[in-house]
Amino acid sequence: MAGTRWLTVGVPYLWLLLFFAVPFLIVLKISLAEAQIAMPPFTELLHWSGEKLSLTLNLANYHFLFTDPLYFSAYLNSLRIAFNATLICLLVAYPMAWVIARMPPGRRLVFLMLIILPSWTSFLIRIYAWIGILKNEGLLNEALRALGLIDAPLQILHTEVALYIGIVYAYLPFMLLPLYANLVKLDDRLLEAATDLGARPHQVFLHVILPLSRGGILAGCMLVFIPAVGEFVIPELLGGPGNLMIGKVLWQEFFNNRDWPVASAVAIVMLLLLIVPIMLLQRYQARELEAR
Amino acid sequence: MKSPAGTSLLPRLMLWLGLSFLYAPMVILVVYSFNESRLVTVWAGFSTRWYTELMQDQQMMSAAGRSLTIAFLSASVATVLGTMAGIVMARWKAFRGRTLFSGLITAPLVMPDVIIGLSLLLLFVSLSRWIGWPETRGMLTIWIAHVTFCTAYVAVVVSSRLRDFDRSLEEAAMDLGANRVRTFLAITLPLISPALVAGWLLAFTLSLDDLVIASFVSGPASTTLPM
Numbered sequence: 001m002a003g004t005r006w007l008t009v010g011v012p013y014l015w016l017l018l019f020f021a022v023p024f025l026i027v028l029k030i031s032l033a034e035a036q037i038a039m040p041p042f043t044e045l046l047h048w049s050g051e052k053l054s055l056t057l058n059l060a061n062y063h064f065l066f067t068d069p070l071y072f073s074a075y076l077n078s079l080r081i082a083f084n085a086t087l088i089c090l091l092v093a094y095p096m097a098w099v100i101a102r103m104p105p106g107r108r109l110v111f112l113m114l115i116i117l118p119s120w121t122s123f124l125i126r127i128y129a130w131i132g133i134l135k136n137e138g139l140l141n142e143a144l145r146a147l148g149l150i151d152a153p154l155q156i157l158h159t160e161v162a163l164y165i166g167i168v169y170a171y172l173p174f175m176l177l178p179l180y181a182n183l184v185k186l187d188d189r190l191l192e193a194a195t196d197l198g199a200r201p202h203q204v205f206l207h208v209i210l211p212l213s214r215g216g217i218l219a220g221c222m223l224v225f226i227p228a229v230g231e232f233v234i235p236e237l238l239g240g241p242g243n244l245m246i247g248k249v250l251w252q253e254f255f256n257n258r259d260w261p262v263a264s265a266v267a268i269v270m271l272l273l274l275i276v277p278i279m280l281l282q283r284y285q286a287r288e289l290e291a292r
Numbered sequence: 293m294k295s296p297a298g299t300s301l302l303p304r305l306m307l308w309l310g311l312s313f314l315y316a317p318m319v320i321l322v323v324y325s326f327n328e329s330r331l332v333t334v335w336a337g338f339s340t341r342w343y344t345e346l347m348q349d350q351q352m353m354s355a356a357g358r359s360l361t362i363a364f365l366s367a368s369v370a371t372v373l374g375t376m377a378g379i380v381m382a383r384w385k386a387f388r389g390r391t392l393f394s395g396l397i398t399a400p401l402v403m404p405d406v407i408i409g410l411s412l413l414l415l416f417v418s419l420s421r422w423i424g425w426p427e428t429r430g431m432l433t434i435w436i437a438h439v440t441f442c443t444a445y446v447a448v449v450v451s452s453r454l455r456d457f458d459r460s461l462e463e464a465a466m467d468l469g470a471n472r473v474r475t476f477l478a479i480t481l482p483l484i485s486p487a488l489v490a491g492w493l494l495a496f497t498l499s500l501d502d503l504v505i506a507s508f509v510s511g512p513a514s515t516t517l518p519m
Contacts, residue, residue: 004473009387012377012443016396019440023411026418040417095303096310111307118314121321123501129317132324139320172314201300223402230404232504247406254410254508264414267407274404282398288452 024271031264032057042260061265071249071266075273078246081160082228085167089175089224090217092168097179097216098209101186112180115173127166127237134162134238158240166234171227175220182216183209215284222281226274246270359500362431366438367495373439374446374491375484381447382454400444409508412437416509433509438502442495449494453487 033042034056047054065071100111118126133139134157141153156162186209194204232247239245246266253263325343377397384390400408416433420426426433461483465475481488 008376009380009384009393012373012380012447013389013393013396015373016377016393016400016440016443019412019415019436020396020400020408021392023415026414027407027411030414040421092306092310092313095306099303099307114311115314118318120497121318124503125321126317129321132320133317169313169317172310226402227404230406232404232406247404250406250410260414263410267410270404271407274402278399278402281402282395285398285448286394 027264027267030261031061031268032059033261034058034060035259035261040260041258058261061261062269064262065265065269070244071246074244074246074249075269077244078229078231079273081163081167081243081245082225082231085164085171085228086175086221086225088164088168089171090221093172093175093179093220094217097176097183101180101183108184112177115176119173123170124233126169127234130162130166130169130238131157134165157238160240160243163235163239163243166238167228167231170234171224174223178219178223179213179216182213182219186212215288218280219284219288222277222284226277226281229274230270358431362435362438363496363499366435366442366499367492369435369439370442370446370495371488371492373443374495375450375488377443377447378450378454378487382451397444397447400441401448403441405502405504406508408437408441409505412440412505413508429509434506437505437509438495438499441505442498445494445498446491449491450484450487453484457483 029045030042033045035041036043043056043058045055045057047056096115100108100115103111131138135141136153136155136157138157140156141150144150145153190208190212191204194208199207229245230247230250231245232251235243235245235248236251250263250266250270253259253266377393381394381397412433413429416426416429457480461479462475465479466472470478
């Protein structure tokens with residue numbers, strides 16, 4: 001039986017190592033190369049000339065990232081926008097998850113399906129629908145004008161507001177599901193005990209519900225924050241020229257400037273910024289998966 | 293309300309507001325797909341003209357075909373790999389490299405698309421220089437990329453199902469003389485099949501929807517539908 005056991009762990013392990021872990025080493029390697037006009041557009045790190053093997057590490061790409069204010073502000077912008085969007089998601093999703101968790105089991109499933117269902121249609125098309133709603137002659141502005149609330153259309157599309165709407169819209173289910181999974185396990189008797197001991201509803205929330213749902217909050221926040229930092233499609237379509245995010249910078253370096261080494265360095269620095277949140281999520285996930 | 297801190301008005305209002313927020317773009321899409329006018333914001337009467345045009349657009353239809361093929365193949369392989377990984381995660385308490393393994397399962401769930409896309413592309417470029425494979429980037433490389441990130445999702449779904457699973461059923465089967473493989477096929481697999489279906493559907497949707505990763509790892513002749 002040792003054979004099947006070995007296969008069960010070996011096959012997925014090897015696949016993920018080869019196609020998920022090894023690529024990062026290659027990104028690291030190329031981030032230390034120099035750009036050149038050739039195919040592929042970067043130099044080799046190791047040179048073999050005569051009997052001398054020489055290793056050339058080019059740190060200029062990183063130096064460039066830290067001296068050019070464009071990159072610094074793009075990183076800062078991404079972290080700020082991802083942080084705010086995560087906070088909004090949490091504030092919106094928490095009450096929703098709470099109400100669903102308190103429903104009778106049959107209705108819970110219906111509402112969970114309602115939350116997940118939109119994610120099963122094309123993400124890109126839903127973002128385009130938001131453009132239709134938010135643009136100057138879009139549905140929202142037309143509706144506000146018809147109601148006589150505004151005279152001139154509000155500029156919403158290509159502003160930070162639209163960017164937040166897009167990110168919160170896309171990631172809300174990722175916040176809601178872990179919160180729900182956590183809140184649904186909450187023992188009613190604890191709430192009753194707190195109330196019997198004289199706690200007011202807001203005290204019950206602050207001292208009992210909130211601390212007990214810490215795990216779900218952490219997981220939800222990481223599931224939103226980490227991908228939001230590197231988000232490319234939403235800032236591209238809904239955000240404005242002022243909201244440069246790092247995912248878009250990477251894309252432009254790679255596809256427009258064709259500077260693969262700088263794009264790799266951008267990716268490595270982004271990864272370093274995300275390593276702490278990823279570790280937090282992994283520890284939570286490992287605990288969840290092992291708990292019995 | 294059955295509990296002391298039962299759901300009060302404000303959270304319930306939030307639920308309905310949140311749901312309308314999630315469904316607003318969907319409703320608009322469905323309504324306007326039947327619009328006679330080309331403009332999204334102008335209503336010019338009911339029409340199925342765009343559906344007919346869609347069906348006649350050769351390029352669009354072949355992209356749709358490719359998307360479905362890749363999504364089907366990625367979801368199927370990711371379900372097999374993800375199930376294996378999920379069993380390992382839920383059942384094996386300790387083995388060498390376990391921390392790395394669980395990291396490999398968790399990280400793809402959250403890793404920004406641009407990083408996965410870039411790193412896989414650079415892997416394929418390097419591989420083709422060292423060992424001459426893959427010769428071109430296309431459906432095969434998109435498939436590999438999709439299997440990789442879908443496996444992680446399936447693994448999480450399957451292992452959370454295995455967690456709530458009554459192990460005494462497996463023990464009973466083994467006591468009655470079934471070996472490991474037989475027990476797995478006759479008991480474990482049927483019991484976790486809802487998770488397999490859910491994992492497969494999730495993987496299928498994720499693959500169908502992916503734009504960023506496919507843009508990085510595809511070659512010129514393999515455009516999928518989201519592009």
